[in-house]
Amino acid sequence: MSNNGSARKRQLPPTKSQQPTPSKVQALGEEEFFDEDVFLDETLIPENDESLILRDIEERQALASCLSQWARPPLSPAYVSQTQSIIFQQLDIDYVIGDSHRELLPNSFGPAAIIRIFGVTREGHSVCCNAHGFEPYFYISCLPGMGPDDISRLHKILEVRMRESNKNSKVPQFVRRIEMVQKRSIMYYQQQKSQPFLKIVVALPTMVASCRGILDRGIQIDGFGMKSFVTYESNVLFALRFMIDCNIVGGNWIEVPVGKYRKTTKLLSYCQLEFDCLYSELVSHCLEGEFSKMAPFRILSFDIECAGRKGHFPEPTHDPVIQVANIVTLQGENQPFIRNVMTLNSCSPIVGVDVMSFDTEREVLLAWRDLIREVDPDIIIGYNICKFDLPYLIERAQTLGIAEFPMLGRIRNSRVRVKDATFSSRQYGTRESKEVTVEGRVQFDLLQAMLRDYKLSSYSLNSVSAHFLSEQKEDVHHSIISDLQNGNSETRRRLAVYCLKDAYLPQRLLDKLMYIFNYVEMARVTGVPISFLLSRGQSIKVLSQLLRKAKQKDLVIPNVKQAGSEQGTYEGATVLEPRAGFYEKPIATLDFASLYPSIMMAYNLCYSSLVTPEDVRRLNLPPECVNKTPSGEIFVKSSLQKGILPEILEELLTARKRAKADLKEAKDPLEKAVLDGRQLALKISANSVYGFTGATVGQLPCLEISSSVTSYGRQMIEHTKKLVEDKFTILGGYEHNAEVIYGDTDSVMVQFGVPSVEEVMKLGREAAEYISGTFIKPIKLEFEKVYYPYLLISKKRYAGLFWTNPEKFDKMDTKGIETVRRDNCLLVKNLVNECLHKLLIDRDIPGAVQYVKNTISDLLMNRMDLSLLVITKGLTKTGDDYEVKAAHVELAERMRKRDAATAPNVGDRVPYVIIKAAKGAKAYEKSEDPIYVLENNIPIDPQYYLENQISKPLLRIFEPILKNASKELLHGSHTRSISISTPSNSGIMKFAKKQLSCIGCKALISKGTLCSHCKGREADLYCKTVSQVAAVEELFQNLWVQCQECQGSLHQDVLCTSRDCPIFYRRKKAQKDMAEAQKQLDRWDF
Amino acid sequence: MEIDGEKTILERKQSTYLSLDEKFEIRKETYGGQQYSQIYFTRLHLMRTLLYSLVPNLKPHLPVCKILGLEKGKECIIVGTLYKHMKLKPSILDEYSKTRSVTPLVKPHNFMHLDDHLILEDESGRVKLGGTMLLPSSYITGIVVALHGMETEAGDFFVQDVLDAGLAPQIEFPLESREDKYVVLVSGLSVGSSASNPLQFQLLVDHITGHLGDEKEQAIAAQIVHVIIAGSSVEIPRGLLNGQNLASKDQSRLSEPIKELDIMLTQIAASVPLDIMPGPNDPANYSLPQQPLNRCLFPGSAAYNTFRSCTNPHCFELDNIRFLGTSGQNIDDLQKYSEAKDKLEFMERTLRWRNLGPTAPNTLGCYPFIDRDPFLIDSCPHVYFAGNQDKYETSLLKGTEGQLVRLICIPKFSKTGVAVAFNMRNLECHTLSFGTQFDL
Incomplete structure (x- = not known):
């Protein structure tokens, strides 16, 4: 992943420590899909542990009563008495391996895959439907001349081979049956309508792959010799196979008629309605009328804060989780109905928010788990939750030894599973991620959605919300978070407000960009589960449609x-x-x-x-x-x-x-x-x-x-x-x-x-x-x-x-022009925009040329606002790992030497400017922290900006318009005068003695303000000084007031250090300029 | 000063002057990284003490709460700083907005919008205000109010009543000097602008100094005891100050208007005490309180001890009558962000809110004070003026405790040719109009 993580949250360093549940690391490539059999009994924790947890809950009665007010609406009598059909919108479909249902499937025995469909009814009840009887299968083409005897022989050989390669499995029969069917391959025009194919039905979904392997490599069949087979549709995920065969598309409405379902005897989930039925009894509704609507899903948006140590990014093995903010909204409503924040140690109340304070981290984590269970969200959203928040919480709980924490899914006593996954696709590139499986709840990470759907210059929550919601977000540097936590209940309240805002913004983005609608509709159109849309590439969507269509036409798709x-x-x-x-x-x-x-x-x-x-x-x-x-x-x-x-x-x-x-x-x-x-x-x-x-x-x-x-x-x-x-x-x-x-x-x-x-x-x-x-x-x-x-x-x-x-x-309309390139400084963007505006809208070519000249002159004369010159790059690995020396990496190293606490870490974005350095210095040695540049008056390198940043885009625009664009714009008289500020910290300056100089002509004087020659021009010179002061004052006021506005408080100091904010450096500079301007003005007080 | 007449010698009247500008002066304060929160904090703290002391008299049955202590459905009084959320308020971030709007922004003179709403804030938190008692159109960010109401189910605060601090107590109006004495107030001379007419200004100066008119008129002129110039005395060609280096020729153009002004002021200062305040266009700093114009700008008039360069806002006493006024920025700013039937109503509001510049620092530039709010009005003036207004307006405001305040909007002289004469005997005032034939 390259420079696109949010400023505070990034990929945790990969931990080799044990995971909460055994899981295999796998690559989730675009091209390959794997089923993973999850055995029901393996994921559950022992019964006596459960009662222990329940007792624990009773001990925290107060919390429980607080949480229970947010529970889902109670079931109506018709639901309780099972005299009503259950109609629900499904959101997630998975499967689990359990024993075959004796009543529904009297002829089956042994372990079987049970499809679980999670959804919500129109009234807002949560549903878990266990559909039985659907079996995994695939096709192979039938060898010419194969008769029923040959098929049963093949069956036996396959069964033996399967048993050899799956020694540990306790399945009584691997290959359930082999049927001959009439199908046709999708590939190539064929004149005959159909050919015989063999449909191989196996016991468990993972066996499809292992059976395919055997057939791929070839098996010995009497009378036919050693034969290898091309398999058909053997790479279709089991849940998708089920959806295709039952005509179910992602996010549609499913009806289970009255009498066709039975209440599960031993409830396995926390859903309000849990029942068993045969998969063939499900009625899938078309997306029309009532059934095109959305059920009132519960959407939880959350954010956590961790108290990191100075100079380190929070690590779950060391740093506590101190706050969790939650916002819960019903789909289709404008305002959230739950707003709360869980804090470690006391926290002053916040208007309109339930503040829940706890004395130990264990209580905070468990309270959050109880919230999830009580509120029972269908969709969990947040910013970078998949890579940061969720894995952090789980690993933190593990560090603290809270075994009962990671039960966040809808299945009773089932722990969530964490996997490292790599997602690679031609379109989206390769990204590493953690996959946290929360059974029955869809995760929707807004960061992933942003990365996928938009090309932005920065993907921090701050700049994303600035882009889409047109508001800047206050950014508290992680080095301050610990200080706020260690303060009093007021400072923790401050942090809580900030944390809440971070939890609320993803919800607002979700609403603003209509993500729920767009993604549910995408799932409906392409027929894949909603969870596939974010975690998988494009091709599964087309494949799903192709498979559906092929099924109608009796075509099969080769693997x-x-x-x-x-x-x-x-x-x-x-x-x-x-x-x-x-x-x-x-x-x-x-x-x-x-x-x-x-x-x-x-x-x-x-x-x-x-x-x-x-x-x-x-x-x-x-x-x-x-x-x-x-x-x-x-x-x-x-x-x-x-x-x-x-x-x-x-x-x-x-x-x-x-x-x-x-x-x-x-x-x-x-x-x-x-x-x-x-x-x-x-x-x-x-x-x-x-x-x-x-x-x-x-x-x-x-x-x-x-x-x-x-x-x-x-x-x-x-x-x-x-x-x-x-x-x-x-x-x-x-x-x-x-x-x-x-x-x-x-x-x-x-x-x-x-x-x-x-x-x-x-x-x-x-x-x-x-x-x-x-x-x-x-x-x-x-x-x-x-x-x-x-x-x-x-x-x-x-x-x-x-x-x-x-x-x-x-x-x-512009295309391909440097208006949104991420590795350019703001100056380029502004300059290009302004020029295009002048050229196209004002139709003023000389005006545009003059504007460019003025800007270049400002740049050379050191009058440029520093924030326009800041270049930002993401730090993806440490200096040693980079093969080529890069400016931002070198700078990060240097900053670490200066102050390890505030230096950027891996995953941070590093802002820098290019400064004037000794002759022959390499480009990467000339990068410097903008704040350091401001504080020490370090001269920037205008030539670098002129040559490497603005010249190309400018020439591109002006070459079709002006004859000698380069000469005219980049080498005119406006480039003759330059001014370079004197650094206050360079070596030579330590030996220099500062002396008063005349404000008018810079001649050295011993005292006073002006030299004897300038005495008569007092009024002129004063006017000039005071007008500069007035300009700085006005800027100072505008900037600080804006920052107060963003932070949403008049009575508290602005803490924000968001380097993504365009006015951050200006604000810093205004503060410094102001002090200097006042000194200048004071010299006139004679 | 005296004027040589052939028959009588008219003696100019005198008055005693006491400057109260000290609180507007920035002396030891420096920009050391402080922010604006302190000034709000001080303001809230001082005003809250005052408002709390009023509650037992006005609403004795109600408890006083902090915003965090609010309980749903329970009536109470809360005190806090108002914040007006304004949709159209210009923001410096707009400069960085990603797409430049195609149609150029028309700068409205007023930034109000129907969606504006008020929020009350104290150091503990914020609450959105509802109800019809408190109209967003007449209130602005930065004032401290006490509100009677209760929290609704939605978490808003439903306002039932607003408790005003009302006019501050006033020093007693002196009864001993019962003779006509005039103070001339003028603003917006704008020397150097295209609108200014040198002859008009000269007529004003001649009138004040008694060089104009017959004996009767001169007798009136002799009763002028003080002249106040309330801001915008010059207009410096802004085009020259764009940050680029100036040619020395241009540099001297910069101060030409000031030289001209100095000549005129010297004439006045030679005959009558004169206070000059900086204003929005003067060579002074931007933030309020604006510091006195530097004496080096006035080599001629500064030689007289009758010449005083003062701060803006400006506060002083003449014969124990208290004057308070500004060059108009505070009132103009209120007009941009709220509405009233006329400028006098804005002025009245600032007195009732007991804050001269409530919008500072939010929309009105202001020095980031650490431990004080110089704009608080702890003592009600007898005369309250605002310079650089479009037209002359005046009224007499009566307070509940017998306070009497003369409110004066001083028009821009360069535009109207009008100065204001205020009579210290009876708090009455009238205009002095100077027309020239060029205006015809």
Whole structure:
């Protein structure tokens, strides 16, 4: 993980210590899915321990009564008497290994997988449904000529081999049965409708993998010799298999009719409704009407504070948990209904918050566990909880020897499991994480969601909330936390308020970004459990849809061994060479709507319509029935065999159209949110199908499809360019010759040469309609927007004003320009923004040039606000581990030597500025802590900023506009005068004697303010000094008042040290400048 | 001073002057890393003691609580500092907002919004205020109030009544000097600005010094015992002060208006005592209390002992009549963040809240005092003025304990040509208008 953790919370150093429950470390790659059998009895703690815990609870009656007011609503009599169907929205599905249910399944015996479905009813009751009878299975293709006897022989051999490789298992029968079924492989066009396949049903889910291994390696069958088998659908997770076979999609509503369920005799969970039923009795409801709504989930957002030691990041083996803040909200409501904070040692009350203070850490932890149990949240959210808060709490409890703490799940007496997991995916990169399994509760870590969905310059909670909620968050440095804790109840209250805010912000982000709606809808559309969406990559979503569709069509999906990079790469999308320049006439943009999905639909590109080169020769298909793609592949047309990818895409796009239409009709804001989430999910899903076929390390790569898609895409862009340039000409009766200036993936930019936006819009519409007519449906070219003016810099870099109606532009649109790069200083961003603003909106080229010159001059004259120059990089490992010396790492080392307590640790973001250093100093030696620079008047290196930071982005913008951009901007007369401040701590200054100088002319004087020559200019000089003082005073006031506002208190000092806040350094500087300014002013008091 | 007439010699009247500016002076205080919380704390502490002492008389049956001690549904009195949450309040963070708005921001003269709400804070915590008694539009951040009400189910505090501190006690109005004596108050001379008219100013000076009009008029001029210049006497071309280095030619342009002002002030100081206060446009510091304009700016007039460079706010006594006033920043700031029917009402409020600049330090620049709040009004003045207002307004405010206060809005002279003459005998005042034919 690179520099994106929050400032205070990071990955803990990997602990090799024993975990709460035995678990294996595994890689959770995009490409591989594993089932993990959890045996019910192994996870439970002995009964006598349980009674001990219960007694413990009784001892803390006061707490219990406090917590019980937050319990879920009591069950109605109809539920108690089981005379009502149970309808609930499921949130999480897992399975556990237990004994087969004797009454429901009289013919089975021995251990079996029991599917557990957790959910919430409309009334807000929690549900745990144990579905019995679903068995794990997979397919292999039947060898030609295999009869029933051969199959039973195969069964026996397999059973023996399985027993050999699973010696410890007590399962009476490994391979339950082998059935012959008629199916067809999804791969390649085949003329015959079906072939025999063998469906192998095994006892436990993990046996699928071990059985697959045996078959992969090959087994000896009498009469057939040594045979290895390709397995089909052997890599489908058991819970997903169940969902697919029962037609259940993530987050939908399930009904268990009255009489079909029975109350569990010995309750295993803390849910209000727990029952057993046969999996076949479940009724899965479509997402319509009532069943598209959301149940009132309970969402818990929490945050913990730990008292770290100076200079160390908190470690669970040493540092206590001192506070836990909790906010609980019902889905669909604006305000949380529970706000509380649990503190170690007394804490003054907080308005509107239940403060619960305890004397020992043990009590704090247990109180939190009891809260979880009483409140029974369905979803647990927070910021970095998966990597920090949850593992910390669990490891801390372990250090303290509180065995009964980690029972946070919904299963009685079952401890949570902690695993180290690596998540790697092409799209999101490799990330290490801890996986804490809390049974029955969905975890939603906002940090993970942010990392996944947004590209931000920083992912600290502070800057994320500044970005989305437009408010700065107070940041208390972890070195102060211990001091606050060791103070009195007032200082601890201060900390509690801070902690509460940290717990509340994730909830606000969740609401603001509609995460619940968007993710539930995504789960519904793609059919995977909600928990998969955050922890797994894109491909499982497509695979789930593919499997569902394949099941309808009696197709099976082969488990192809990873071809890896052998298959190589293919040519990507095309980019028409941009004609860089500053266009002062309107530019029309013609876009292909959902280009790749449309291509796949139009040309029937699918696994099942692909014809292999051998088959082309063998089958001798009539040419009118096939398409040869520009990349040379052959696909049959839909008249012969309709592909299932095009079918999935059609469904997705039709569903999206419907969702959008419903969205227009909808009035209720919650309904709107659902529909909007749905249409978004549908769009994303449709677009990810193409990527799925091209993922070489994915589930079912098929480069024939993906390369065909891009080749058609390229062809279409070229085709469009040609048509536009042929038709819209003076010869063709138009005023000007149209010119395509740029084209990328799915859009073409056309300059029609007409100066009015309205005219261009008319032409754009005409062109789109004309060209669309030449394509196969549903490929469609749309006219959407006009850029005017338009600054085209290079491939994927442009800026322009965006018009969708002829009266007024909508916004300024930029792409690929340094406005949000994370490793640039703020100066670059501000400068680029301001220049674009001046160029595009004010249409003032000289103004923009002047602005750049002024800024450069300010930089050289040392008048630049330091906070604009701060560069921030994350410290991911210590100095020794870096191969190349990096500026921020070197600085962290130096800072540690100065003061270990406040120096940045691994995982922190290190802010630095580049300072003037001795000649020939390496770049990495020139980094310095901004605060240190402020305090010691260290000169910054303006040349570095000029050359390495601002020059490139500036030249990029100005080169299409100015002839001698570099000369004009970077080497003009404004760069001649420079000013460098004198450091107050450098070696030579220790020997220098300070002497008074005349304020007017800097001549040395023995006393007073001015030299004899300047005496007459007193008034002038005084005016100048006092005006500087006034400016500093005004800044001082504005900055400090803002910080008071952020911290939300007038009577308390500002403690915040958030280095992510843009005004932090300014505030520091203002304080220092103020003291200096006053000294200057005092010299006039004669 | 005397004026040579052919027949009579008019004697200028005298009065005794006592400066009370000491509390507005920043002498030993330095910027040593202190923040603004101390000033709020001191203010709360002093005002709370005062308000607590009023409760037994006004609401004897009610208990007094801290914000943390609030209990749901129990009526009580709480005292704290108001904080007004304002949606439109400009923030320095806006400079860093990620996208520059396409349409340039129009700076409104008033930042109020319907969603604004009030919060009461003491050192223990904050509570949101509800109910219709306390209108967010008339209150602002920074004043200390006592509220009667109770906590609602939602955790808000429902306000049933507001207890005002009311006017501070007043020193007795002196009865012995029962003769007409005038104090001339003027502000916004703006020498050096395009709006200022040198002739108009000269007429004012000549009137004060008695060089204008017939004997009758001169007799009136002789009754002027004091002149107050309440801020914004010059206008320095701001364009020159953008942080860039100045050419020496420009540097002298900077002080030209001041030289001109000095010449005029010398004429006044030669005939009558003169107090000059710094204001928003003067070469003085930004934060209140603004410190006296440096004497080096006035080489001519500073030679007279009748010339006094004072602080803003300014407080003094003339013949035991107490004057208190500012160059107007405090009142202008209130207008930006709250509303009232006129400027006089704002002035009245500051007296009732017993705080000259309640919005300091929140929206009004202020020195970060550590152990005092110089803006607290512990003694009610007889004359309370605010400079640099758009128009002349005045009224006589009567307090519950017989206090009488003359409120004066001094208009900008450069815009209106109006100065105010205040009669110390009866607290009455009238305007002195100077028109020139150029205005026609």
